[in-house]
Amino acid sequence: MRRLLLDARAVMASPNRNARSAVVWGRLLGIAFVVCFGTGVYSHLLQDPLPWMRFPTRPVQLYQFTQGLHITAGIAIIPLLLAKLNVVMPALAQVPPVRGVLHLLERLSIAVLVSASIVQVGTGLLNTYQWYPFPFPFRQTHNAMAYVIIGSLVVHIASKLPVIARYWRARDAYDAEGRFVADPTVGSELLPDGREARPAVGERPADEQTVGSYPRGLTGRLLRWVDGAAAPAAPAAPAAPAAPAAPAASRAERQFTDRESREVSQDAKNGAGTTGVGEEAEAGGASRPAHTDRAARSEQAGSQRGPEHDDTRSGPRQRIARRGFVAAVTAATVGVVALTAGQSNRLLEPLNVFGARQRHVGPQALPVNRTARAAGVLATATAADWTLTVVGPDVTRTFSRAELVALGTATADLPISCVEGWSQMASWRGVRMRDLLASVQADPASPLRITSLEQRGGYRATEMGAEYAADPTTLLALEVNGQTLDLDHGFPARVIAPGRPGVLQTKWIGKIEVIR
Amino acid sequence: MRAARIVLVVVGVLVMAFGASVLVTTVRPDRIWGLATWLVAAVVLHDVVLSPFVVGAGLLLRRTGRTLGAGVLVVVQTAVVLGSVLALVVLPEIAAKHHGQKNPTVLPFDYTTRLLVVEGLLLGVVVVALVVGVVRARRSPEPLVAATTNQ
Numbered sequence: 001m002r003r004l005l006l007d008a009r010a011v012m013a014s015p016n017r018n019a020r021s022a023v024v025w026g027r028l029l030g031i032a033f034v035v036c037f038g039t040g041v042y043s044h045l046l047q048d049p050l051p052w053m054r055f056p057t058r059p060v061q062l063y064q065f066t067q068g069l070h071i072t073a074g075i076a077i078i079p080l081l082l083a084k085l086n087v088v089m090p091a092l093a094q095v096p097p098v099r100g101v102l103h104l105l106e107r108l109s110i111a112v113l114v115s116a117s118i119v120q121v122g123t124g125l126l127n128t129y130q131w132y133p134f135p136f137p138f139r140q141t142h143n144a145m146a147y148v149i150i151g152s153l154v155v156h157i158a159s160k161l162p163v164i165a166r167y168w169r170a171r172d173a174y175d176a177e178g179r180f181v182a183d184p185t186v187g188s189e190l191l192p193d194g195r196e197a198r199p200a201v202g203e204r205p206a207d208e209q210t211v212g213s214y215p216r217g218l219t220g221r222l223l224r225w226v227d228g229a230a231a232p233a234a235p236a237a238p239a240a241p242a243a244p245a246a247p248a249a250s251r252a253e254r255q256f257t258d259r260e261s262r263e264v265s266q267d268a269k270n271g272a273g274t275t276g277v278g279e280e281a282e283a284g285g286a287s288r289p290a291h292t293d294r295a296a297r298s299e300q301a302g303s304q305r306g307p308e309h310d311d312t313r314s315g316p317r318q319r320i321a322r323r324g325f326v327a328a329v330t331a332a333t334v335g336v337v338a339l340t341a342g343q344s345n346r347l348l349e350p351l352n353v354f355g356a357r358q359r360h361v362g363p364q365a366l367p368v369n370r371t372a373r374a375a376g377v378l379a380t381a382t383a384a385d386w387t388l389t390v391v392g393p394d395v396t397r398t399f400s401r402a403e404l405v406a407l408g409t410a411t412a413d414l415p416i417s418c419v420e421g422w423s424q425m426a427s428w429r430g431v432r433m434r435d436l437l438a439s440v441q442a443d444p445a446s447p448l449r450i451t452s453l454e455q456r457g458g459y460r461a462t463e464m465g466a467e468y469a470a471d472p473t474t475l476l477a478l479e480v481n482g483q484t485l486d487l488d489h490g491f492p493a494r495v496i497a498p499g500r501p502g503v504l505q506t507k508w509i510g511k512i513e514v515i516r
Numbered sequence: 517m518r519a520a521r522i523v524l525v526v527v528g529v530l531v532m533a534f535g536a537s538v539l540v541t542t543v544r545p546d547r548i549w550g551l552a553t554w555l556v557a558a559v560v561l562h563d564v565v566l567s568p569f570v571v572g573a574g575l576l577l578r579r580t581g582r583t584l585g586a587g588v589l590v591v592v593q594t595a596v597v598l599g600s601v602l603a604l605v606v607l608p609e610i611a612a613k614h615h616g617q618k619n620p621t622v623l624p625f626d627y628t629t630r631l632l633v634v635e636g637l638l639l640g641v642v643v644v645a646l647v648v649g650v651v652r653a654r655r656s657p658e659p660l661v662a663a664t665t666n667q
Contacts, residue, residue, distance in 0.1 A: 011571055079601045082566075089567055111559060112532075118558035119551070125605065130622050131612035135550030140542040147535025154528030158521045165517070226579045324590040328597035335598045336605055339634075353630055354606050362621035371619045488619075 007219035008093035015318035016325040017090050018180045019163050019188040020173035025084040025329075026164070030153065032073045032080055033117075037150050039070035043419060044143050046501055049465065057471045060498035061425075064417035067501065068344030071421030074124050075340055079332035081117055083325075091189040106159045113152040120145050128356045128420045162186040177315025343422040357422035363486035366416065366424055369502060370457070372487040380453040381508045386492050388476075391513040392440030401492055404478065407431050407439060412473040418502040428496045430477035433469050437514070445470040447515040450495055453508040462504045463515065468497040476509065588649030592642050599638040606631045 043066065046055060056062060098104045120142065127138050157164065166186040167173045175181055182191040214220040342352025343359070352358055362368050372378055380386075387398040399407075410432050417423035434444035445466040454460045468474050474497040478485060485491040490507025497505065539548065573596070581589050606627055613623045 011575070014574065075605065078605060079597075082601065085562060085567075086570055089571070092563060092567070109528075114562065115555040115558045118562060119554050122558070123554075126608060126612065129609050129612035130618060131608070131615055133615075134554055136547040136554070137543060141539070141547075141551055144535050144539035144542060147538060148532050149535075151528045151530070151532030151535055154524050154531060156528075158524030158528060161517060161521050161524070222575070226575045228579075228582050320586045320590075324586070324593055327590055328594040331594045332598045332601040336601050339602070340605070353634065354602070354609065354625075354627065356609065356623055357621065358624050361624045367621040368619050369622075374618060 005093040010215045012090045015321040019190045020167040021087040023167045035073040039066040062499040064415040064423040083329040163188045178319035179315040368488045375454045377453045377508045389511040392442040395440040428477040429479040430475040433474040449513045451511040584649035591645040595638045
């Protein structure tokens with residue numbers, strides 16, 4: 001088992017998989033998670049407010065912005081999460097797997113964080129496609145898991161705080177040649193092999209302890225094949241970076257190899273390799289086994305060695321590998337966002353190749369979530385005797401369409417913004433909600449319950465806070481973009497209010513009641 | 517540092533506990549079991565399927581790196597990563613469309629064709645980069661093959 005884990009670590013060794021990369025991608029991912037959490041909680045509270053809550057009605061595009069950001073950041077999380085998981089992969093194969101109770105708890109919290117993140121992002125993506133192949137309700141689970149993820153993220157930051165602080169800045173993480181500076185004092189599991197925090201290291205055979213040397217057996221042969229290292233007897237051929245390695249550098253490496261292998265077998269017998277090296281000591285990174293030992297010994301002897309004593313090609317090679325990785329993840333993030341964000345962003349609309357929605361597609365050039373047929377209102381909404389009932393504190397009135405128009409109409413440019421991320425601006429015309437409330441002698445700033453003609457559905461009846469009811473742009477809309485509302489857009493009348501999710505912009509309205 | 521870490525752990529555990537309580541109060545127990553299977557499946561999928569695949573692809577790229585220039589490799593790697601992430605996002609979209617939409621404004625595009633076109637473009641980039649790389653390596657005044665076999 002131990003051997004298997006060590007082999008796995010050898011195979012995973014790469015200049016991208018170090019503590020500094022984990023900090024860099026972790027920061028970006030953390031920002032994306034916090035953005036998603038904040039916008040998600042806002043969206044959730046808009047739909048299920050606590051009794052005392054009031055929300056801003058300006059800017060009218062606030063929800064369009066926050067929810068568009070939620071979906072865009074969520075999509076950006078996909079490549080960022082993959083990058084982060086790739087960077088920390090060697091930590092999966094820690095030796096020993098568990099160092100104690102605290103370490104076990106820490107690894108469990110990371111398991112929660114990783115699995116919940118994957119499920120959260122995956123089901124969130126499926127929700128934007130309106131496809132629900134999973135055996136749990138989306139909205140409640142998405143909401144609950146958001147807190148679990150943020151909580152385990154905070155625990156994760158706490159447990160990694162020394163590593164984060166140590167490798168926060170690039171200049172503390174890489175030497176002048178661009179080589180990763182391994183600091184075993186901060187407890188990172190992502191240092192070149194043999195240098196991570198591992199108390200039982202003394203039990204390892206000396207040649208296995210040698211940093212970055214090829215393991216024995218099949219794994220070693222595989223890695224030698226990959227690197228084209230011919231001498232199976234030499235344990236010190238460079239364990240080169242996984243991602244792009246410059247051929248010039250590879251050539252140079254090889255010229256060193258013979259000399260290196262002799263030196264390493266010497267060094268290995270000395271059993272060095274885990275000596276506590278100060279932060280200033282140059283560490284050879286993944287690829288230079290012998291130098292770390294020599295550096296450690298020379299530092300003990302009190303002599304400061306410059307990086308030029310090491311293989312100067314190693315630094316640039318690591319740097320190229322790292323930059324290649326950054327380029328790939330950046331391209332993936334920018335690409336996947338640019339090709340989908342057009343569903344909620346006007347500027348990116350021409351690039352909308354893979355978005356789940358397209359603006360201007362649908363009846364009256366507006367997308368639809370729930371059709372009249374799906375809502376079961378084909379007959380009731382088109383009935384000639386349709387009337388709207390408005391229930392005030394003391395007065396109840398019913399209005400035909402003509403009587404509503406007689407109250408006086410206004411226009412408002414408001415976006416329709418869906419929780420699934422798409423949004424589109426439209427010009428609505430109808431009766432101001434506060435005029436309607438005044439007609440039943442109700443205070444314009446009254447909380448309302450709005451009931452649709454739908455027979456069932458989670459949003460058949462919705463509530464509207466007083467701040468929206470009083471807003472002059474909140475309309476009982478009868479027309480959109482200069483035409484009578486399409487049946488799928490809520491004919492005969494729908495609500496449109498600034499800064500609210502589309503599911504609360506109730507369609508096919510039958511009754512409006514003042515809540516006392 | 518120590519105080520900050522303790523505060524963070526306490527806050528984090530409390531937020532996690534709040535999330536768990538929200539879960540058990542809003543989701544039925546049998547549905548929570550369904551969620552648990554998906555959570556375990558996510559870890560297994562990552563650790564057993566995705567990670568070995570990524571490691572294998574990385575090793576292949578590393579072997580290719582012995583004969584080709586760094587610029588070529590960066591281009592190839594970028595195209596492969598972008599293509600993989602797009603496939604990961606769009607393949608479920610194709611499946612969702614196949615499964616049927618509630619109305620024609622949901623998933624309005626022909627995503628299969630669009631994905632094939634984009635992946636084809638990326639494949640073209642990879643092929644061009646590899647051809648350029650091989651030609652350059654052959655014209656190189658100091659043949660790489662000789663250096664490799666000199667070992």
